Amino acid sequence: MLELDELSKRYGETVALDRLGFAVDEGQAFGFVGPNGAGKTTAMRIVIGVLAADAGEVRWRGAPLDAETRRRFGYMPEERGLYPKMAVGQQLAYLGELHGMSDPRARESAALWMKRLGIAERADDKVEELSLGNQQRVQLGTALVHEPEALILDEPFSGLDPVGVDVLSEVLLGVARERGVPVIFSSHQLELVERLCDAVAIIRAGRLVATGGVAELRAERAGRRWRLEVDGAPGTPAWAARVAGATPLGNDVYELAEDTDPQGLLDAARAAGPVTRFGPEVPTLAELFRDVIGRDSEREAAR
């Protein structure tokens, strides 16, 4: 388990992280989401050790992270970075060695990852001669070449075309599922995060707003919203107005006031026609995100 415990960081007067904490299980694909400037990059840089926290600590398998352990992690920074004039294969092997591999093993692993990422035939080309999409693959290769124990990826999907997104998703899920590596990545593509991730952390202004399994978080918020479709009666029907405590939200979704029994809504609908669909309306991650971020900023404004 990788634990972030009460991480705080200030840049002068600006608070970047405010006692941020969450935990990621091994083998988990973990989404790290939040509005721009929420502190995602700062948190990831602290985990990987290129930045020091003012307070708090990061633990891996129960022990505080040290340089030796971090070297076995894989990292892809938000700002992509490669040596433009270095050959692809050499670059990957070099990073494998910097992360502690022997020379022959690093070369072997570089060749393997170039094949997996579909850039094997570019091994001897300089990085600057590659297309941006292929450079992105090399970048991912630098995070993976040393067979890391944990992967920290800052916006790995940004700038990728749909095919690239699919290749990357497959590789990341493969690493997480087959090798039990925790894969933490930040992203603004919430549909993608919902599809790929087992768990998420949502942060705002350096603080944790919500964390947990994606399915659990969504079910928790389902609560008072219900979807109900009546055959032959699309739109907002007249009968709904007669149900006390039910507010139609449109598109066959109703929000019930507290203490209102959903069965009352169902009874009223059945009286109007045959009910084809009835169940709790689970919010998407994007809806959930807007909801919790919105409520958090309201709370802050009220203070």
Add this chain to the structure above:
Amino acid sequence: MSGRRAIYLTSRREVREGLRSRALIISTGIQVAIVVAIVIVAGITGGDETNEYDIGYVGSDAKAVVDEARSAASAFDAEVSPREYADPAAARAAVDGEDIDAAIAGRELIARTDPSDTLTSLLQSSSREVRGSEALRSRGLSEREIDAALEPPPLALVEVGEGSGGSRIAFIGSLLLYVAILSFGIAVATAVVVEKSTRVVEVILAAIRPVQLLTGKVLGIGLLGLCQVTLIAVAGIATALITGSVDLPDSTAGAAVLVVVYFLLGYLMYAAAFAVSGAIVSRQEDVQSASAPLTILLIAGYLVAISTIDSPDSTIAEISTFFPPLAPMVVPGRAAQGALPAWELAVSIVLMLAATVLLLWLAARIYDRVVLRMGAPLKLRQVLRLAR
């Protein structure tokens, strides 16, 4: 992984990339060519020529004079080939027919009109010596007494003024050090800022510590520089030896060693500072202005060195010897001219070492704090505050 392995890996990368870079190989070739050319041209324009004289003689007294002239010829930058003639008329005819340059017959020196001063003074002094020793021998003096009387220890030769071998070596040495420290220092600054501007530095620093990256970079580029300086120095000395175009003074070997030593010390000190100048900016085009103070110091050192070539004992040369930023360009030149007392050299090296260690330490601290910082170039004041 040990820090040493991280340093080894990063310096190996610099060496490999350097050897693959056409710019480095071309610049090394050009510099070797320039130094070789300077040595050869110096030989053509300023070197001593050897004159060859064919000298005739008539009789055994004359033969003794010519033999003496033959053994004394090297001091006159000359070579003498003796030729025997049966009588003075034959010798005179040979001189007149330009078969030989001069002849000695009895008490006469036969030469064509307006003979060369070198030739006449060589033969006159030889004649004086032979006659003198004969006179002394007839007075019953031993050979040892005669030698002591006629060949007292020569006056020590002190060469002053332009054009001596030592000053030429001093000039080449200062130029070489100035060019090498400047170009490899700039190479360090550029390598640092390229890593920043391409953002690859964050990927590297996720694996190793900043001080390891900095050390590996300085050492790797320094190794390339050391190879280049050694290659140029060896090429220059080899050219001088092979063509014989420059009389290498005895201090040459020592000066060559000092060039290498002062390259190492000067490079390490300047490389540390250049690395900081690369780290405080974010874009490659800002490197030049950030490293301008260092370039100016190097130019100052070079100017002091060439302006004191004719006066290696001057106060300014002496002060510069003890001022580490200028010393690398000045000291080997003074040593080449034999104008550097041992204690001054020792103090200079100790000061250089101290300055180098201090700057490397300071650079590591600053580099650590600024290398991930992006944006406007930092001011000197901000940098010094960060170093605290």
